Amino acid sequence: MPASDFALHPRLAADTTFVADWPLARVLLMDDARHPWLILVPRRAGATEIFDLDAADRAVLIEEISRAGEGLKNLTGAAKINVGALGNLVAQLHVHIVARNIGDAAWPGPVWGQGTTEPYAPEVRDRFIGQLVNAL
Amino acid sequence: MPASDFALHPRLAADTTFVADWPLARVLLMDDARHPWLILVPRRAGATEIFDLDAADRAVLIEEISRAGEGLKNLTGAAKINVGALGNLVAQLHVHIVARNIGDAAWPGPVWGQGTTEPYAPEVRDRFIGQLVNAL
Structure with missing residues (x-):
């Protein structure tokens, strides 16, 4: 399906903050300070499994x-x-990328x-997003 | 590192049964009848993160x-x-592929x-591996 039909699932929208749009995926920060946690959402309407994407995607x-x-590791x-x-x-197909440390929650x-x-x-989140935009 | 240095981690070896060697990954069946559960282990010594692999891999x-x-879904x-x-x-870098159903364990x-x-x-496991070899 064309990218123009893409709409972020309301649950993902509610739980995250926008970081960037990459060529395929929208990059989101999970709003959970326990773990540095990104979510990548391919902007392809209707995809729920990795094999729903075509090989190029x-x-x-x-x-x-x-x-x-x-x-995120760096x-x-x-x-x-x-x-x-x-x-x-x-x-809705989405991929979690989570930074883990021994002894985390x-x-x-x-x-x-x-x-x-x-x-x-909010100020901690926005500062972290600024760092992410530079680091990713 | 060359593929020839690859050795399966003993814990993965103990928990799984061999299914196949694909071009990159060894395909294993997790020995847990609660979930149809494959593990892909890229045959690349020393890799622990997806970004440790080169782009071709x-x-x-x-x-x-x-x-x-x-x-597995089919x-x-x-x-x-x-x-x-x-x-x-x-x-050791390994990717779980797990078939899930509403109400599973x-x-x-x-x-x-x-x-x-x-x-x-053992006979159930071996029959399932036979089905996997045909289906994957």
Whole structure:
């Protein structure tokens, strides 16, 4: 489907702040100060699985996953980057890129569905987004 | 590093059964009958993050992720495919491809770190691997 039909799922819109539009994906910051956490949403209406994208889009997606992960690691000094495309609750295809550290709020388990979200203070969030725009 | 230096992490070897070697990744079946669950391990020594692979390998990886996910969905009729590269416990780069269904043992949460593994009966496992080899 054409990119022009793309609309961000309301749940993703409510939980995140815009960072950038890359060639394929919208880059969002998850509003949870427990973990530096990006979400990439390919701007392709109707896609719910990676294999719903065509091969050209998949080739871009893996490069954007790599770019987001490496940038987030460099910026935060994370011990490990977690990448996940689950979609059990929000079907719209989206890829989580999460900076993890030993002893963080969910370590060594996954971040999804764990504990209670801790929204950023707006000025902290906006400063972090400025750093992300430079680092990614 | 050359592919010849690749060795499967002992924990991954202990938890899985061999399915196939694809151009980049070794394909393994997680020995947990609760979820149809594949693991792709790129045969590249020392890689722990997707961005540790070079761009050519990444392009192959996303195609193998897509192939595994689509094949697993077609074979099992899963409602959703979950894809994850975490590595908090086993650093060697590996990608989980998990068939999920509403009401399964972890639904709608992630499968990682949930409950207790239920090993397959050997004949059930071997029959499923035969089906996977045909379907993927």
